[in-house]
Structure formats: structure tokens, C-alpha cells
Amino acid sequence: MNIIAVAGKGGTGKTVVASLLLKFMADNGACGRVLAIDADPAASLPSTLGVKVAKTLGDVREEIASPSGVFFSEDMPTDMLIEYKIDEIMVNTPRFSVLVMGRSEGPGCYCLINDMLRHFIDKLSSRFDTILIDCEAGLEHLSRRTTRDVGTMLVVSDLTKRGIDTAIAIKSIAAKLHIDFGQIYLVLNKITEDEKVKTALAGLVKDSGLTLVGTVPEDEHIRAFDLIGKPILDLPADSKAVVAVKAIFEKVCK
Ligand SMILES: Nc1ncnc2c1ncn2[C@@H]1O[C@H](COP(=O)(O)OP(=O)(O)OP(=O)(O)O)[C@@H](O)[C@H]1O
Ligand SMILES: [Mg+2]
Numbered sequence: 001m002n003i004i005a006v007a008g009k010g011g012t013g014k015t016v017v018a019s020l021l022l023k024f025m026a027d028n029g030a031c032g033r034v035l036a037i038d039a040d041p042a043a044s045l046p047s048t049l050g051v052k053v054a055k056t057l058g059d060v061r062e063e064i065a066s067p068s069g070v071f072f073s074e075d076m077p078t079d080m081l082i083e084y085k086i087d088e089i090m091v092n093t094p095r096f097s098v099l100v101m102g103r104s105e106g107p108g109c110y111c112l113i114n115d116m117l118r119h120f121i122d123k124l125s126s127r128f129d130t131i132l133i134d135c136e137a138g139l140e141h142l143s144r145r146t147t148r149d150v151g152t153m154l155v156v157s158d159l160t161k162r163g164i165d166t167a168i169a170i171k172s173i174a175a176k177l178h179i180d181f182g183q184i185y186l187v188l189n190k191i192t193e194d195e196k197v198k199t200a201l202a203g204l205v206k207d208s209g210l211t212l213v214g215t216v217p218e219d220e221h222i223r224a225f226d227l228i229g230k231p232i233l234d235l236p237a238d239s240k241a242v243v244a245v246k247a248i249f250e251k252v253c254k
Contacts, residue, residue: 001125002031003133004252005147008156009166011052013189015040016222017156018134019048020245025130026095026251029254032129034096037117039137039146042101046091049098050231055089056102057113079119086120097128114144121149130253138166142173149161151182153254154213159197160188164204183217187212187248188233192218216241 006018018036020036025031038045038053046053076084091098101113133150135141147153155170157163157220167186174181186205191198205212219241225232235242 001129001131002152002253003008003121003131003150004152004154005133005135005141005150006154006156007135007147007170008137008187009160009163012156012158012163013216014137015044015048015134015157016232016241017154017187017189017216017245017248018045018132019252020098020235020242021154021249022038022049022096023130023233023242024249025132026247028249028253030101033127034130034132035095035124035128036088037131037133038047038098039103039117039133039141041135043102045102046098046100046233047229050233051091051093051098053089053098053100054090057089057116060085060089061102061113066067082116083120083123086116095207107146117146118148139169139173142170142177142179145177145179147181148179150179153181153184154187154248154252155184155210156187156189159188159192159201161204164208164210167210168208170188172192183252184210185252186210187213188215190218191215213251214244216244216248 004021006014006021008014008043022034022036023032034050036045043056060082064085086099089099102116133147135147141147153170155167157167171184185213186208188201217240221239222232222236222241225235
């Protein structure tokens, strides 16, 4: 099983890039059965994919933890119960499946959701060929080790030094924590035609030591779709960002 994760600073375009990657993964037989995991507590992936998700892993965690939980059964081991519940909350479309981690109330709960997810990913390796994770912004997923088993880490940055600094931090913290991504790549998103910006950016990328796998242009279709909540998955095939992500897909998924 191949695990691909999309991480980076907040608002750089992780969810947009993950959605467009999923479009090509789902339409390409080589990726097999694909599971998309929304690992951001704010959970915006379902809407960019045009999928309705009724319950999250956080909800399941609360149900199981609740003393009045109707699903709690003394006869069923917790492991089995979690697996059963996860199957229930996973949304399956003919092209891919979606699972949302969500959030949970109270201290320590989020770690528990992460534990559940890691355990679940191990179990699911026989059912899915590819898992795509849309990470939460920043670096927390590294310390929680949700991205421990990731084969390809795509770090998205916008045209800011802060975006690239976050990408550098992801690489160096992963190394310190001995998290070994098979490959880690930088994706520059929201690229404009401004030559001054492009030159400054080229310098930042060179200094970062990161491998640039592709650039995605600023695309007015994305703004228009996001404005009215239309799924990014339905962007026209000749849309600038779609064409650019296809090239990235071909580099990382083949
Ligand atoms: N290539 C692009 N062209 C135009 N707009 C874009 C592009 N990529 C992303 N955007 C816009 O930038 C905003 C942030 O995108 P997105 O939600 O994918 O970022 P994110 O990194 O997932 O954010 P968060 O950290 O909140 O999860 C959205 O409003 C989206 O419409
Ligand atoms: Mg997002």
C-alpha cells in the first residue's frame, strides 16, 4: 500500500492539491482502490470532493468513550468495535472512499483519534492500494506521528517565505523524529506570472534544499468554485491548476 500525504502551512492549498491529486488517482487504474483521509480537524476535504460525511472518527471516539454509549458492548473487544464503527462512517463512492478524522472534545482525545487512525491504516492495507492524507496545517501531525508511514510527502507552499520555511521545518523535524518519508517534495501553489516574484521564489527554493516537484498556477476557476462551494473535483479538465496537478500526479504516482 502506498501512502501519500499533503502537508504545509495553513491556507497554502493543501486541500485543493489533495483533491485534484485524488481526481487523477481515482481515474487511474494504476493506483487501485483509493482512500482519502481528511486529517484536518476543520474537515474541508469532503466538500471539495463533493461528498457528504455524516460522522467522523472523533464522533466514534466519543460514542465509544461515553458510558451511556449504545454501541458499547462488553462482548466485543474495543479493537473490533472501532473497526466496525470505522467501516460504518467511511463513505464509499464508486471511484474512492473517504474518512474524516474530525475532532474530539477534552484533553488527550485528539491523540486517541490519531492512535485509532494509525491502527486502522495498518488494518486497511489489504483493502486499499493507495491512501491519500490531507494533513492539518503546520507540524503537529509529525509529533503525533500520523504521517509516520507516509511514502510520499508533498509539502505545499504558497508564494511566501513563511510557506517555504514551514516546508523546511517539516523535513527537518521528520528527520529529527526519525520519520522516514520515502520521498519529500515541495509543491509551489498559486503561482503568478510576476517575474520579480518568480525570481525571489527560485532563490528561496534553491536555499531550502527541497526538491520542487511542480508548480500550480493561481487559477480563477478555483476561486469561482470555492466561492459558491462547488466541488474542486469537478473543475474542467483544461483548467490551469488541473493540468498542473496532473503533471505532479504523473511524477509522484507512477
Ligand atoms: N491554485 C489556486 N488558485 C487559486 N486559488 C487557490 C489555489 N489553491 C488554493 N486556492 C485558494 O486558497 C484557499 C486555501 O486553499 P485550501 O483550502 O486548499 O488550503 P489549505 O492549505 O488546505 O488550508 P487549511 O490550512 O485551512 O486546511 C482557498 O480559498 C482556495 O480557493
Ligand atoms: Mg485544508
